[in-house]
Amino acid sequence: MNKHDEEDQALTELMRGGLQKLDMLVPDEMPNLQWMEQIVADQQNRMRKKMWTELAVFWLVAMLVLSGVFLALYANVYIFAALQAFVVAAAVPVAVILRRKEQVKTKWKS
């Protein structure tokens, strides 16, 4: 082991020792199981409520969109065709933009 490796080892040990001391500030005992079960139950209830709300919004929007599409189809077939063409053309750039945004959100700065 050369001098540089020894120094690296010493520094690593120093850091580990310091960080272990920091661990002492957190008590080792586990939190109360009932408290944890309550947290799990509350969160699962919140998730269930959120899921039903999202589903209701989805159905409402879907019904609105379908009504609009049928209205356009029966009112004027050209408007219907233009609407369909616009949606197909817009879908690709919107998907690309959303994907880029998602990538930026999940990447760490590098």
Add this chain to the structure above:
Amino acid sequence: MIARAKRGDSGALAQLLQQNYSFLLKYLLKITMHQATAEDLTQETMLKCIEKIRLYNGQSKFSSWLMTIATNKYVDLIRRKKQERSWQEQEQSLRSLRWQFTSRNEEWPDVLDSIARLPYDVRIPILLKHYYGFAYDEIAAMIDIPAGTVKSRVYNGIQQIRKELDMSE
């Protein structure tokens, strides 16, 4: 227990979280160097885990999966605030930790000051590498950056700590 928790057994999930609570809090205290933030993020990580437990695929240890969620929560928090904590706020938090050491008749190690002064995106890879013993590839997967970047951040961070502690090259 993990399999039961994934199948929707809320008792098993509560037990799993209970067993990992203090490990997670200790990890978050080390990466944030801020007690209140560490406690808040521990709760948030637990809630996220309850939400996503079905997506845990068992490729990594459960505790490593929790660490990944916790790290992402911390990074999100910093992004939401647009910047890392101000110097004063960081000093105040370190003072509070130092005070807790004093009250336990423990000496505050200088190396903790140097670690706290590192930017979060350098401090986290250093902790994961040198304290938790993860390989560069594992750290890269956990924090979603290339392994080469992890390696250079760890190297530069170590150099910075060494300089601050005035250890010879």
